[in-house]
Amino acid sequence: MKQYISEHYIFNYYSGSKAEEDILDIAKLQETCYKHICNVLNVELDFKIQYFLCDSPEEVGNRYGEKYGDYEPCNGFVEPPNKIYVVYNKDIKCVGFHEDAHLISYTINRPDCPAIREGLAMYFDRYWWGIQNLDWTIFYLKNGYNISIAELLNKEFFFSLDCTVTYPIMGAFTDWLISSYGIESYLSFYKKKDSISAIDEVYGMTIEEMDIAFMGYVSLFEINNTIRREILDLLSSIRK
Structure with missing residues (x-):
């Protein structure tokens, strides 16, 4: 996978993908989300987030299954302490606050509930x-x-x-x-x-x-x- 590095992220994506086409916009969006989440929760991470932009729910499900044993297709998940996997294609753009809020908040605690x-x-x-x-x-x-x-x-x-x-x-x-x-x-x-x-x-x-x-x-x-x-x-x- 190719990489694009921003202030708080290392974005991983495929050559010729929709993610590659939009990578500057994706980086800007996630950096803005990151700063808002950290401001609200009063935290700052001491590492960059490894952000994997995958082509399909099946690919994300396979990544999840490799870690947790459940290969059901899904649009995004967090692998603490520093990895996020999401779908990004012309139809599904699973970017924004959600997975980042999980990962950042888990540095405070990961409630059992x-x-x-x-x-x-x-x-x-x-x-x-x-x-x-x-x-x-x-x-x-x-x-x-x-x-x-x-x-x-x-x-x-x-x-x-x-x-x-x-x-x-x-x-x-x-x-x-x-x-x-x-x-x-x-x-x-x-x-x-x-x-x-x-x-x-x-x-x-x-x-x-x-x-x-x-x-x-x-x-x-x-x-x-x-x-x-x-x-x-x-x-x-x-x-x-």
Whole structure:
């Protein structure tokens, strides 16, 4: 693979690929994301991130399988401490905040709870399929999806649901936590091993009380018919 080195990254890509064509734009995007993530989390890495721009989900899945034994095609993953693998082609461009937020935040801690890890990455992403995390969460709440944060913090339950549900809800929850109680409290929470007991320890609430408070916040908002139709169309397309 060819390489392009920027301030905080070593980008690896194939000759003649879409990634090679766009490498300067990719580097600029990731450097901007990097600086924002580090500013928010108050961290700075002492190494460059090895960033692998792959041609297909199958290639990324093979890379993942070589490390973890699961060869399911995927669009991106992090291999701590310093490697990111993503798909970049004319149709799929898995760049931006998400995987970088994982890798950078893992220098602080890697919570055992996947909902917390994905929630922080989605906090930085802000959007899922072009629609804001909060709008997805409003849609689910208003349409009878009775999914609690307490349930999502259970690893087995989290993985039993589609990421179309879990990721934006946890992104909206993380945004609410940080905007309501501040980044310092959130980082104290993020550093804890047991996320459920940490809610009581850091925020002085039970998980049930926090669930009620968050859902009460979400219930204050509505989504317009255009966004509602977009969500319904997206959900319909993935279920065909």
